[in-house]
Amino acid sequence: MSRSVESKIPELDGRIENIERQNWYLGNELRNLRRTDDIIKELRIIELAWKDKCERGVAAINRHLEDGFEIYKQFQTESGVVVELARWGIK
Numbered sequence: 345m346s347r348s349v350e351s352k353i354p355e356l357d358g359r360i361e362n363i364e365r366q367n368w369y370l371g372n373e374l375r376n377l378r379r380t381d382d383i384i385k386e387l388r389i390i391e392l393a394w395k396d397k398c399e400r401g402v403a404a405i406n407r408h409l410e411d412g413f414e415i416y417k418q419f420q421t422e423s424g425v426v427v428e429l430a431r432w433g434i435k
Contacts, residue, residue, distance in 0.1 A: 382432045382433060382434055382435065383432070383433065383434075383435050384416070384430045384431070384432060384433075385431050385432065385433035386413070386430070386431040387416070387428060387429070387430050387431075388408055388413060388428070388429045388430075389426060389427070389428055389429075390404045390405055390408070390426070390427050390429065391423075391424055391425070391426050391427075392405075392424045392425040392426075392427065393423055393424040394423060394424045395423070395424075398424065398425075401424070401425075401427070405427060405429065408429045409429070411431075412431055413429040413430060413431050414429065414430055414431075414432070415427060415428075415429060416428040416429060416430035
């Protein structure tokens with residue numbers, strides 16, 4: 345690999361990370377493209393209920409994000425939002 349190509353790799357990785365942080369949906373799509381040899385090892389489902397203003401659910405999601413989970417999918421229901429968090433690992 346040439347030096348110019350080697351120098352571009354960290355720059356492109358940084359750009360991808362910026363896109364992932366700035367645009368949640370596009371970030372998920374990019375993460376899915378990267379995961380060619382990974383599978384979901386753990387899945388957690390958390391409800392953000394309107395009745396408690398989502399406080400308990402947000403706290404639970406933040407704890408799981410700190411533990412290495414990523415937001416995988418989310419669904420809106422009549423009583424709030426259901427969020428799926430996934431922890432990825434190698435096949």
